Amino acid sequence: MDRSRLFQLASLLLTYPDEELRAAGGELRAAAAGVGEFERFVEWLLTGTLTEVQRHYVETFDLRRRSGLYLTYYLHGDTRRRGMALLMLQQRYRVHGLRVADGELPDLLPIVLEFAATAGPGDGEAPLRQHRQGIELLRAALHDARTPYALILDVVCAALPRLTEEDLTALTSLAVDGPPVETVGLAEVGLGPDLAPYPEVCR
Template sequence: MNATDRARIFQLASVLLTYPDRELLDAGAELRAAAGRIEHDEARTLLGGFLDWLLDTAEIEAQRHYVQTFDLRRRSGLYLTYYLHGDTRKRGMALLMLKQRYRAHGLRLADGELPDLLPVVLEFAATAGPGDGEAPLRQHRQGLELLGAALGETGTPYAKVIEAVRVILPDLSDADRAAVAALAFDGPPVETVGLDAVGHGPDLAPYATCTPAEVSR
C-alpha cells in the first residue's frame, strides 16, 4: 500500500472523528470525494459507509450521537494514552513525549488540545509519513484496539472509522492480542493524586509530575 493512500485514510479519519458541526456537515461533497480517492477497497468502503450515515442524519442527532459516544463514555474516549496509563504520572509523561515529537515535525497544537486526542494523532500520521508519523499509532495500538472494540459493542457507525484505520496497520501478534485482552479485563491503572474531572472524556486534571494543562501549552 502506497504512502499517499495511507495518508488519505489517516487524514479523512482524523476529520470524521471531530465533532460534526455545521462546517463539517456542509463539506459533505468534499468528504465523499476524498473517500472516493482512496485506493484501499476495505478502507474506502468503511469510510464511505460512515459518510452515508453521517450525511443522512439530522445535524442535532449526529451531534447528540457524537457526545453520547465519545464524551459520556470513558470506555470510548478519544484520548489514547488513557487506555494504557489511566490517571497516572506515566500518562503525563506520555503526553509530553507526544508533544515533543509533534514539535520536532512542526505540528502545533491548538490551545487546550491534548496531543493524544485521536484526530490529532491521525493528522500527524497523515502529515509526517509512515515512519515517525505512524509511531504514535503503533505505540498506542492497545488503546486504538480497545476503542474499536468498545465502539463495535455499541453498534455506532463511528466503529467504521476506527476499523478503516485498523485495517491498514500491521496485524497484531499473539502477544499484542494477549496484552489488549489483559488491559480490557483489568482496565487502565488508577493512581490517587488528587485528580479532578475536567471537561469531556477521561479525567484530564493535574498529574503529580506533568499536567495535561502544561502539555497543551
C-alpha cells in the same frame, strides 16, 4: 487510497461534526469513494439532522469512558506516567512543526491521525503503533455500542501492522483489568469491551 489520505480523512471524520463539516458533504463523498467503510459512514453522517449527529458524537466519545478518544488513558490511566507520555508526544509533534490547539491534549486520536498523515509512515505513524492496544480497545467499544464510528476504526486498524500474540494477550488483560490505577474515579475498571469478535479482523 494512500495511507496519508486515509489517515487524514479518518482524522477529519472523527472530529466533532459541526456545520462546516456537514457543508463539505460533496467533498467528503468524493474523498471516501472506494473505501466502503468510509462511504457508509459519510452517508450516515449526512443523513440525520445536525443535532442528532452531534448528540450521537457526545454520547459516544464524551460520556463513555470506555470509548474516549484520548489514547494515553488506555495504557496509563490517570497516572503520572500518562503525563510523561503526553509530554513526549507533544515534543514529537514540535519537532515536525505540528501545533496542538490551546486546551487540547496531544493524544486525541484525530490529532494523532493528522500527525501520521503529515509526518509520514516512519515517525509520523509511530504514535499509532505505540498506542495500537488503546486503538483496538476503542474499536471494540465502538462495536459494542453499535455506532457507525466503528467503521472508521476498522479502516485505521486495517492499515496498521498485524496484531502479535503479545498484543492480543495485553489487550485481553487491559479489557479485563482496565488501565493502571493511581487516582480515584475509575468506576469502570474491569468493564472493558468484549474483544473476542474483533482481533481477527486486523491480524
